Amino acid sequence: MMFSRITSFVVVLALVVAGFWGYREHREKQALLLKAENQYQRAFHTLSDHMNLLQDELGKSLAVNSKLQSTSSLTEVWRLSAQARSDVGELPLSLMPFNNTMNFLNDVGNFSYRVAVHKDEKQPLTDQEWNTLQTMYNRSKGLEKQLSSLQTAVIQKNLRWMDAELALAQTDKKTDNVIVDGFKAMEKQVRNAKPLNFGPTANALKTRNNTDVNKLSGTAVNPQGAAEAAARFLGHANTQGISAKRNGQGNLYPSYSVTAKLPGDGQAYMTITEKGGHITNYMNNRGVGDPKLDLDQASAKATAYLKQKGIAGDTIIRIDQYDNVGVYEIVPTQDGVRIYPEKTTVKVALDNGEVVGLVAQDYAFNHVANRQIPAAKISEAEARKFVSPKVQIQETHRSIVLDDLGREQFCYEFIGTMDNDTYKVYIRALDGKEIGVEKLK
Template identity: 55%
Template sequence: MIKRILTIVAVVALVVTGFWGYREHRQKQALLLKAENQYQRAFHDLSSNMSLLQDELGKALAVNTQRQLTPCLSNVWRVSYTTQSDVGQLPLSLMPFNRTQEFLRDIGEFSYRVAIRDQKKEPLSNEEWKTLQSLYNESKEIEQDLQALQADVLDQNLRWMDAELALSQTRKKTDNQIVDGFKAMEKKVSGFPEIQSDTLNAVKTRMKPHINNVSGTDASVEEAAKKTAAFLGKADTTGITVQKNGQGMPYPAYSITVQEPDNQKYYLGMTVKGGYVTWLVNDREVKEAAMDMVAGQEKGEQWLTAHGYKDLSLLKAEQYDNTGIYTFSAKQDDVIIYPDTVTLKVALDNGTVTGFNGQDYLFHHKKRTLQKPELTVKQARKYVSPHTQIQEQNLALIENDLGKEVLTYEFIGTMDDDTYKIYINAQNGDEEKVEKLKQI
């Protein structure tokens, strides 16, 4: 009897487990399929957008009128943006695919720059037409490769999940058609010559730190430690560890850690050339605020003067918990010099500086010969939209998109409930930049 019951229980248990297992399996399959479909969609999107991109580049070559060129190039820019987003949805970050991504971004940046400028003043030059042509030919190659791969994926039911698995297992040598296809594409793109364009080069170098603007001789490790001690106002270099950064750093620099006796730690960055402190972080617990933002600002200004920063004016201040974050900018002849900024964190409990970031100041600051503005404030004001109510105005030197410094009138204005900063070129009235000031 008992045996019989046990058998029945066992059989029921087996059936239940089997059923459960089957259901789990089906659910897993469904999820895998969902993930696979997402990848497939991104991949097929990429392929069709790539041919669209190529078509638009072709059209841009074919059109003769400026009126047609601008929409064509704007399309190239828009489509290249979408292809980048498609690439970002594929599991390609585990393999080298950066040249292709860069190529796509360059196409977009180049066509954007040409599209937005005034075609009447500055029409497409011969060189730029040639650049467009080589971009057209190169993107054709990518497009063809992609389409061949797409055909394979469709004919042979290749799955992106397998590609992802193959990519994550680098210890074993695995073969995967999709991965191989993309690797071949990357190799091909790496062989393309760099896009020759002055604007593109300007955009790229703007991003790089201008170490050439820094003067001085190289500081050794010992000198770096001494400079750190001086910077922090310490008597000697005990507790200071200096380490040189590796090859990947855009400019030679030291990473410095300072262990204080009271268990506080300072972290600093320093250029090797000249031995300038680029940034400082002291991560300590800040207690209840004992001073307001104005007192904190005074403390910050004292600190800046003590560290040799002169002629700075406050750009903005923010309070975050018990810490004030102040951004200062250089001021020369009543012109705000936006590229030369210094950011300070002042702990509002005792007024000490817990953070410093002087990288921008270091790489940009120099004595400039400022031109006299051609336009008066009144004239410049006419270039601002009449819908904006102007509240404040200054002269400001800003860096435009291409990394060129331009003298502008800065108008701070409101429209409805929002505040905007509008920069009008002080020489020719061009609207250089408009910023909406958000509270996030």
């Protein structure tokens, strides 16, 4: 009888142990599958972002006159094409032919590298090189469109990459998978296109750093000083309810993260520079109700807010709307010249017109009171000749912008359209040199 009980106990214990190990193994397996799925999703969405940026940069490089030196956008194209290839390599596509798309990305990278780095900067693009660039732009636009549609499907239908991997592994039967079909369509599009023609091939993109602490005015502040700066900005009588903590290594500049209690159980988050105690970011995290103001009405709130805070800014250069919040990019003007290095972004809640966000990093690091505006040495009409005839110019302004080396340049700013996209082209007012091209969303 005793032996029977012991045997039963051992059997039960063995079953419990086996069940525990089975459950543990199942959990570990699920954790590994979840980790793999998350890695695939990250790589896919990053690929989509890089392809979108790649298409934008190719478009920028086309928005300048083909008889001038190529733009630094091509160096960015070279970098983005390499990143896109790396993103594809992280996806489970090894069982599916995808070599044509990979070769296209490789060709884009090699061509842009030759043009941007190896070509003599005094030599313009040849007609053949220009046509190749145009072809790359058109093809990348098609791929980006397909990838964007696939990304929408993945998000809306909550599609899993693990299912796509399983579908690819089942080579013995026909499978129906949206992700697999999407990538097969991309590969077919590239495979059916005519081969690219490469001509002989100027300009390296330099690193730009606009957060040099030496540009900041004032002396260093401690946490208490940062809290006091926050109180002044918010209009509080004292620092009660405000706490400041110094940010660690890895930030763009020495700064403090500040939290502040607001009326009605609200809370504000701010970033304040250690040198000078300048507010570079402000966010009020309250929920925003249904809109009662339109974007035009809220724009007056944005410019009035900057004036109240003593921040120069009177020209709105861009307006967006996200989640019942109006987002305004604003620059100051001096003698009719737009000062882009001093840009701020103001976020206005459309339910009551309250400012719920401010990004003033550029302003803090680049603001100059009564800056000297140089005299133009070429006319607007002369500068217009340096813009590609493919761009249909709609607006012209005078602007101070930063070049790729972070130097301020006095330019004519031409806003125009090409291929249903809108671009800003900056031509230096001293000699007609193209300083930069910006694609507007």
